[in-house]
Amino acid sequence: MSNISEKSPKLAESLSNRQIGMITIGGIIGAGLFIGSATAIQTAGPAIIISYALTGLLVFLVMRMLGEMAVIQPDSGSFSTYASTAIGPWAGFTIGWLYWWFWVLIIPVEAIAGAEILHTYIPSIPSWSFAVAIMFVLTLSNLMNVKNFGEFEFWFALIKVVAIIAFIIVALMAVFGFWPLADVSGVSNLYQSGGFMPNGFGAVLTGILITIFSFFGAEVVSIAAAESKNPQEKIRKATNLVIYRIALFYLLSIFLVVALVDWKSPGLVEMGTFQYVLSVLNVPGTKIIIDFVVFVAVCSCMNTGIYIASRMLFSLGTRNDAPKAVTNVTKTGVPKIAVLASSVAGFVGCYANYAFPGQVFSFLLSTTGAIALMVYLVIAVTQLRMRTQMEQNGVFPQFKMWLFPWLTWIVIFAILAVLGYMFISPNFRYETFLTLGVTTFILALSLIVTRKRITLKPWIINKNKDLNQV
Incomplete structure (x- = not known):
């Protein structure tokens, strides 16, 4: 299945079971859940629950497709490698570099967000200093050993999980009238301010476009598992548990938010989703608690960003889709050049933000608007082609996508419909065209590189024959 040489450099298999387990949980919990969900709620009202449910179902099905392929061949290039095999080298090249581009722009976004939180508490130190410091520490951690990435991510993810579970417990107590610090109970906010779907079903579709990016990162398990023992088992287990994590961390928490507070409350956007709810419930120290959790969330996302970008770049290098230097690994199995290259790109983005505020970096970030959907589309098409080829050869995977090929086709059409809606929607058209x-x-x-490779191959073969004769 793979076109990678047997002599390709190998990454370490150092991630432990507990690290992989927590990485797969943390991969779907970003700062967007704690803060960005407020914008989605004010777009669709309480019906945002439907948006999250539909988006979660789409992501779950895409993860099942990816899991089917990853169990057959665990690879740090994940869907990019599979696309090269099933669709063509141009597809693996294109989606691999698009994915790398997305994450190297997310790295400075998270660093800047974390820096702003620290700056509010220590205003004497400029924000850019904090951003550089955060990026430097996490880059250094990723350079030393993959275990460091795994350990950082274990604790980052654990803090996020504990925070969400604590929020759910507090919110449930309030809904059932057992919270002693505020006179708030019931679920009347789900229907009293304009009804459950106050802005119509169109707003629910818009909510999908906003929420889908909150889930991006769930695919990290298919990349990280390649650096662990028995990756097939970990991928299978993580894929099966994704639906329960989406239901707990997203659907239940967002349901409790819109049940406890009026979806039109300006405080949702001004303070952030979780902070506003906790402030309504009079939880002591709400601001510092949420600031700490959000800081951990952005550091987690940046840590993951450096890791994912470097592994995708490494995989591109092993397939000759990137300079061969990025495949150099240290004695501990870390692709140091790939880590440094990805981090340097992140530093450049961070510099652009502070040197040209609101100009260059905002433009660059807009180019990532539809990349998540592009990745999901490629995963679905790849799985469709790969599974079809396998079954034609009488091979049937043990870990399967359900109702093949009908469910796969439904997912493909759903993603195409969302992309089409983005093209015609005034709110998303600009980012979609930039992504395009x-x-x-x-x-x-990719077509130039692929064609050059095909042209050079006969020359290289003939040259080697001449050298052997000499």
């Missing part, structure tokens, strides 16, 4: 522009550029580059 970047995709077209990388696709053209």
Whole structure:
């Protein structure tokens, strides 16, 4: 299945079971849940629960497709490697570089967000200093050993999980009238301010476009598992548990938010979703608690960003889709050049933000608007082609996507429909066209590189024959 040489450099298999387990949980919990969900709630009202449910179902099905392929061949390049095999080298090249581009821009976004939190508590130190410091520490951690990434992510994810579970317990007590610090109970906010779906079903579809990016990162398990023992078992287990994590961390927590507070409350956007709810419930120290959790969440996302970007770049290098230097690994199995290259790109983005505020970096970030959907689409098409080829050869995977090929086709059409809606929606058209522009550029580059490789191959073979005769 793979076209990677047997002599390709190998990454370490150092991630432990507990690290992989927590990484898969943390991968779907970002700062967007704690803060960004407020925008989604004010877009669709209480019906945002439907948006999260539909998005969660889509992500779950995509993860099942990815899990089917990853169990067959665990690989740090994940869907990019599989796309190269099933669709063509141009597809693996294009989606791999698009994915790398997404994450190297997310790295400075999270660093800047974390820096702003620290700056509010220590205003004497400029925000950019904190951003650089955070990026430096996490880059250094990723350079030393993959265990460091795993350990950082274990504790980051654990804090996020504990925070959400604590929020759910407090919110449930309030809903059932057992919270002693505030006279808030029941679920009347679900229907009293304009009804459950105050802005119509169109707003629910818009809510999907906002929420889908909160889930991006769930696919990290298919990349991280390649650096652990018995990756097939970990991928299978993590994929099966994704639906329960989505239901607990997203659906239940968002349901409790819209049940306890009016969806039109300006405080939701001003303070952030969880902070506003806890402030309504008069929880002591709400601001510092949420600031700490959000800081951990952005550090977790940045830590994951450096890891994912470097592993995707490493995989591109092993397939000759990136400079061969990025495949150099240390004695501990860390692709140091790939880590440094990804971090340097992040530092450049961070510099652009502070040197040209509201200009260059905002433009670059807009180019990532539809990349998540592009990745999901490629995963679905790859799984469709790969599974079809396997079954034609009489091979049937043990870990299967259900109702193949009908469910796969439904997912493909659903993603295409969402992309089409983004093209016609005034709120998303700009980012979608910029993403299309970047995709077209990388696709053209992939065709040039692929054609050059095909042209050079006969020459290299003949040259080697001549050298052997000598």
